[in-house]
Amino acid sequence: MKLFLLLAIALRTPAQEYVISTFAGGAPPPTPVEGINMPIGLVQSVASDAAGNTYFAAFHCVFKLDSNGVVTRIAGNARAGYAGDGGPATSAQLRLDSILRINPYLGAVGGGPLPPGMAVDTGGNVYVADNGNYRVRRISPDGTISTVAGNGTPGFSGDGGPATNAQLSAVLGLALDLAGNLLVADSGANRIRRVTPDGTISTAAGTGDCGFSGDGGPAMTAQLCDPTGIAADRAGNLFITDSENNRIRQVTPDGTITTVAATSTGLYLPSNVAVDQAGNLYVADTYMGFETSSQVVKKISPGGVITIVAGLPCVDPLPSDPPLCGADGTTATKTFLSGPLGLAVDGAGSLLIADGYSQRIRKASSDGAILTVVGNGQGPFSGDGGPAISAQLAVPEGVALDGGGNLLIADYANHRIRKVSPDGIITTLAGNGMYGSAGDGGPAASAQLTPLRLTLDGAGNLFFFDVPNRDIRKISPDGVIHTVIHVGGNDYFVAHDSAGDLFIADPSDTFYAIAEVSPSGAVRRVAGGASTGCGTYDGCSGFLGDGGPATSAQLVGPQGVAVDASGNIFIADTNNHRIRKVTPDGIISTIAGNSPAGPNPGAVQGGFSGDGGPAVNAQLSFPADVALDSAGNVFIADGSNNRIRKISPDGIITTVAGNGAPGYSGDDGPATRASISNPFALAVDGAGNVYVADSGNNAIRILRPVAACGHTPPD
Numbered sequence: 001m002k003l004f005l006l007l008a009i010a011l012r013t014p015a016q017e018y019v020i021s022t023f024a025g026g027a028p029p030p031t032p033v034e035g036i037n038m039p040i041g042l043v044q045s046v047a048s049d050a051a052g053n054t055y056f057a058a059f060h061c062v063f064k065l066d067s068n069g070v071v072t073r074i075a076g077n078a079r080a081g082y083a084g085d086g087g088p089a090t091s092a093q094l095r096l097d098s099i100l101r102i103n104p105y106l107g108a109v110g111g112g113p114l115p116p117g118m119a120v121d122t123g124g125n126v127y128v129a130d131n132g133n134y135r136v137r138r139i140s141p142d143g144t145i146s147t148v149a150g151n152g153t154p155g156f157s158g159d160g161g162p163a164t165n166a167q168l169s170a171v172l173g174l175a176l177d178l179a180g181n182l183l184v185a186d187s188g189a190n191r192i193r194r195v196t197p198d199g200t201i202s203t204a205a206g207t208g209d210c211g212f213s214g215d216g217g218p219a220m221t222a223q224l225c226d227p228t229g230i231a232a233d234r235a236g237n238l239f240i241t242d243s244e245n246n247r248i249r250q251v252t253p254d255g256t257i258t259t260v261a262a263t264s265t266g267l268y269l270p271s272n273v274a275v276d277q278a279g280n281l282y283v284a285d286t287y288m289g290f291e292t293s294s295q296v297v298k299k300i301s302p303g304g305v306i307t308i309v310a311g312l313p314c315v316d317p318l319p320s321d322p323p324l325c326g327a328d329g330t331t332a333t334k335t336f337l338s339g340p341l342g343l344a345v346d347g348a349g350s351l352l353i354a355d356g357y358s359q360r361i362r363k364a365s366s367d368g369a370i371l372t373v374v375g376n377g378q379g380p381f382s383g384d385g386g387p388a389i390s391a392q393l394a395v396p397e398g399v400a401l402d403g404g405g406n407l408l409i410a411d412y413a414n415h416r417i418r419k420v421s422p423d424g425i426i427t428t429l430a431g432n433g434m435y436g437s438a439g440d441g442g443p444a445a446s447a448q449l450t451p452l453r454l455t456l457d458g459a460g461n462l463f464f465f466d467v468p469n470r471d472i473r474k475i476s477p478d479g480v481i482h483t484v485i486h487v488g489g490n491d492y493f494v495a496h497d498s499a500g501d502l503f504i505a506d507p508s509d510t511f512y513a514i515a516e517v518s519p520s521g522a523v524r525r526v527a528g529g530a531s532t533g534c535g536t537y538d539g540c541s542g543f544l545g546d547g548g549p550a551t552s553a554q555l556v557g558p559q560g561v562a563v564d565a566s567g568n569i570f571i572a573d574t575n576n577h578r579i580r581k582v583t584p585d586g587i588i589s590t591i592a593g594n595s596p597a598g599p600n601p602g603a604v605q606g607g608f609s610g611d612g613g614p615a616v617n618a619q620l621s622f623p624a625d626v627a628l629d630s631a632g633n634v635f636i637a638d639g640s641n642n643r644i645r646k647i648s649p650d651g652i653i654t655t656v657a658g659n660g661a662p663g664y665s666g667d668d669g670p671a672t673r674a675s676i677s678n679p680f681a682l683a684v685d686g687a688g689n690v691y692v693a694d695s696g697n698n699a700i701r702i703l704r705p706v707a708a709c710g711h712t713p714p715d
Contacts, residue, residue, distance in 0.1 A: 016646075018656050018703035020671035023691065024409060024420050025393030026664065026699030028061055028078035030382055035071045035361075039378040041394055041413065043361055044098055044115035045342035046354040047126070054352055055118055055126055056342070056361055056374065057096045059698075062089075062118070062128055062139060065361070065374055074126070075139045079664035080677060080697060082133040082152065089145035095132025095663065098341070098356075114228050114243070114271055115341040115354065117174035117185065127182060129171040132662075136163075136171060136184060136195075149184060149195050156189040156208060163201035168193070173230035173241065173272065183238065185227045192219075192227060192240060192251075205240065205251055212245045219257035224249070229272035229343075233279055241273045241283070248273060248283060248300065266298065266306045274343040274351070278302070282309070282351055284340045295337045297353060297364075310353060310364045311337035328372055332364035378433060379413040380698065388426035388700075393418070396693040396700060398464065399683040400454035407683070407691060409700060410451040410464060417444075417451050417464070417475075420700075430462075430475055437469040437483075444481040449473065453493045453560075453681060457500050465492040465504075472504065472517075485517060493625075497563040507557040507574065514550075514561060514571060514582070527571060527582050528555035543576045550588035555580070560625030560637065560681070570634060572623045577606040579615075579626055579636060579647070592636065592647055593620045608641045608660065615653035620645070627682035627690070635690055637679040644671075644679060644692060644703065657692065657703050664697045671703050 029038065044057045054065040061076030075089035076096070084092025096116045116129035124141040127148070135150030149163035150171065158166025169188030176182055182195040183204065191206035205219035206227065214222020229241035236253035239260070248261040248270060261267050261283065272284040281300040296311035310332035329335030332351075342354030346363075352373075353362040360375035383391020398410030405422040408429065416431035430444035431451070439447025450467040457463070460477040463484065472484045472494065484502075493505040502517040503526070513529035527550035545553025550569075560572035567584040570591075578593030592615035595606055610618025621640035628634055632649040635656070643658035657671035658679070666674020677696025684690050690703040 015654050016656070017706040018671040018690070019668065019706055020657055020674045020701055020703055021667045022389050022699050023407070023702040024388035024418070024426060024700040025391055025396060026079060026694075026697055027383065027390050027392055028059060028073055028076065029380055029392060031063070031073045032070050035065045035069050035374040036372055037376055038071050038374055039359070039381050040361075040375045041359055041379045042098065042356050043341070043354045043359060043375060044096065044356065045118045045128075046344045046352045046361055047118035047120050047342075048344045048346040048352060049120040049124060050122065050347055051124075052347060054344075054346070054361065054373065055120060056354060057116060057118060057128060059380060060094050060096050062094075062096075062126060063374075069373065071374060074143065075128070075137075075145055078698075080132060081663045081665050081675065082130070082135070083665075085137075085146050086144065089139045089143050092137075092145045093664070094128065094130050094137060096128065096130065097132040114172055114187070115356070117172050117230070118342070118344075119174040119176050119182070121176050121180065127174050127176075129174050129184070131171040134168045134171060136168070136174065136182070148182065148199070149193070149201060154188065156186070156191070159193075159202050161201065163193075163195040163199050166193075166201045172228045175230045175232045175238075177232040177238070178234065178236060183230050183232060185230045185240070187226050187228055187243075190224050190227065192224070192230065192238070204238070205249075205257060210244065212242070212247070215249075215258050217256065219251045219255050222249075222257045229270070229284070231273045231275040231281070233275045234277060235279070239273050239275060239281055241270045243269070243271060246270065248281065260304065261300050261306060265304075272341065272343045274345050276345040276349055278349075282343050282345065284343050284353075286339060286341070295340065297337070297340055297343065297351065308333055309368075310351065310362070310370065311335065311340060328362070328370050331368045332362075332370040333368065335362070335370050337362075379415075381411075381414045381416070381433065384418075384427050386425065388420040388424050391418075391426045393698045393700070395695050395698065396680070397695055398451060398453040398681045399691045399693050399700060400456050400462070401683050401685050401691070402456055402462075403460060405685075407700070408454050408456075408462065409693070410454050410681070412451060412467075412695075415448065415450050417449070417454070417462070430481065435468060437466060437471065439481055440473075440483050442480065444475045444479050447481045449481075455494045455496045455502070457496045457502075458498065459500075463494050463496070463502060465494055472502070485521070485523075493559050493561055495561045495563055497567065498565060501563075503561050503563060503569065505558045505561040505571065507559055512555045512558060514555070514558060514569065525551055526569065526586070527551065527580070527588060528553055528558060543573075543578070546580075546589050548587065550582040550586050553580075553588045560623070560627075562626050562628050564628050564632075570626045570628065572626045572636070574622050574624060574639075577620045577622065579620070579623060579634065591615055591634070591651070592618060592645070592653060593623070595619055606640060608638075608643070611645075611654050612652065614651050615647045616651065618645075618653045624679065625681045625693075627684050629684040629688055630686065631688075635682050635684060637682050637692070639678055639680065642676055642678065644676070644682070644690065656690070657701075662696060664694075664699070674701075676701060 081093035150168040155167035173185030194204040206224040210225040211223035225244035238251040338358040339356035341356040379394030380392040394413035397412040419429040436448030514527040557575035569582040577595040606621030607619035624639040625637040634647040636645040662677040663675030680695040681693035
């Protein structure tokens with residue numbers, strides 16, 4: 001018996017391990033650069049100092065715009081994480097996330113992002129809400145970074161003690177009062193916290209319960225709900241964006257709280273606040289609805305009169321759409337704003353606006369004029385002609401490998417398809433950087449496009465879903481671009497089989513299906529499409545059909561699709577948190593994922609469990625893509641789990657990359673100890689290397705298998 005056990009242990013195949021590294025992207029933008037020529041993507045917060053410098057956050061970095069219009073990076077290496085205290089701020093890691101506020105009726109569209117706050121003291125220290133790390137960081141004038149509040153664990157604790165030992169939760173707005181106290185909008189705790197110059201933390205307003213109460217009494221016993229912005233005036237008054245209550249609250253120097261503006265006086269969804277030397281308040285009002293929109297900045301005079309000082313409602317503030325709201329108007333009130341997030345007032349009395357989705361920082365002067373001071377309206381793009389690891393990508397959402405060993409990248413928000421050659425040099429293969437759909441019949445490099453997912457057929461034709469017109473487009477080996485088929489609806493995801501058939505995953509709540517397009521253009525449904533009785537916006541979904549015809553099954557939000565050499569179709573059934581398989585004879589089954597019922601009828605919920613056991617018993621969370629290798633392994637981009645999972649041919653699931661915590665860490669070490677963020681797409685080459693579109697980090701990561709001796713095999 002002992003001999004049998006020893007033989008079983010000796011014959012057991014060890015799990016394949018991988019080393020992770022960055023293959024392309026993830027680099028900070030090159031600086032110094034003229035501000036108006038800088039592509040900054042989703043600009044978040046903004047602050048100003050007495051010397052006329054403007055500070056802003058983007059790419060998990062902090063930048064300074066000087067009085068000559070030149071931008072330099074002063075903190076962050078563009079890799080989301082927490083590291084670097086006590087050293088150079090430009091080498092440090094921060095996690096400057098925009099937190100999505102969810103409108104109960106319209107979702108994120110109606111609510112929008114809430115940016116991390118920034119503030120500058122009289123000594124030139126820059127403070128930034130490192131909200132993804134539940135901390136506040138400080139960049140000193142000599143370039144050193146440190147933590148001044150928060151211990152990195154979300155929650156509420158620490159009042160009366162050192163701020164660095166305290167718990168913070170969803171840190172957003174920051175301000176400094178005349179006494180040098182740092183005021184923190186601890187949004188997740190529904191409180192305003194105060195950090196004194198000696199580093200002691202206390203609560204300045206809020207009981208911690210989300211609600212509205214307390215006007216006319218002590219701020220400490222009042223209720224706030226999701227305080228997101230904060231400002232202090234020269235008289236010692238504190239102003240709070242009480243976001244979910246749709247109010248601006250004021251705390252006087254004696255600690256009494258009142259409301260100074262509300263929905264009844266013309267606010268819809270305030271997200272940030274600033275104050276000038278005359279006591280005027282400026283409020284970013286960022287509601288976007290079906291019937292009412294408010295993408296403006298409003299001024300509230302000391303007498304309570306509210307006027308619009310900048311902005312017109314933008315047509316559509318989604319970052320995937322064109323910058324319709326980019327150009328400066330003749331005046332500030334005749335300029336479209338698109339998600340005004342951060343606000344500040346400079347020493348000259350000009351209003352600085354972090355106009356998030358327009359990808360610009362605007363300056364509106366007191367005479368009503370407006371101009372762009374940072375941003376050219378484009379996403380973070382750089383690096384062509386140089387090493388791919390020194391380049392910038394903007395939300396990479398597709399990867400594919402061609403026959404020459406080139407990696408192709410759907411550089412989504414840069415409106416390009418990039419190519420990384422075997423020697424590591426990155427170039428643009430298609431797209432001129434502009435949103436649109438022009439260019440069919442001409443060179444792909446001159447075309448307008450916004451690509452999602454990529455797939456190549458055996459003849460070297462590259463196919464992708466193009467967002468603007470909802471088309472499947474093709475780039476032939478000679479570099480000419482054409483539209484293959486118009487599909488309409490939501491974003492689609494594509495794959496090819498060896499026979500040249502194109503498979504299209506339709507995640508829209510109308511169809512939830514997989515379609516096959518033959519080389520002759522014939523279209524047929526091969527999986528999904530059975531009525532669910534409701535759409536994703538109703539909060540419900542459906543799962544059925546295993547063991548029967550795939551065309552009678554329900555899929556919900558299917559995204560990734562792959563086809564093996566035998567004709568089996570593998571589907572990332574994203575909102576059902578499963579991987580499904582359709583055999584050549586049309587029978588569907590689940591090969592991974594066993595999520596329990598969710599709170600809504602017919603819905604399932606994601607989770608993480610099951611490593612080391614059968615994949616059909618494991619939990620996944622919004623798997624975004626699926627890829628196959630030549631040995632029969634199935635790789636899964638387990639999106640909300642921030643992991644890459646693998647199903648072996650015998651059906652056992654393991655994690656091969658990601659520790660579950662969103663972030664950017666671990667390069668050149670074991671992949672399972674690394675942090676990745678929102679992996680969206682996968683590709684596997686002939687050597688077994690796995691390429692991951694680490695979209696949350698704007699990077700492509702590579703997982704190289706470790707040989708039995710502990711060394712990675714050559715590329």
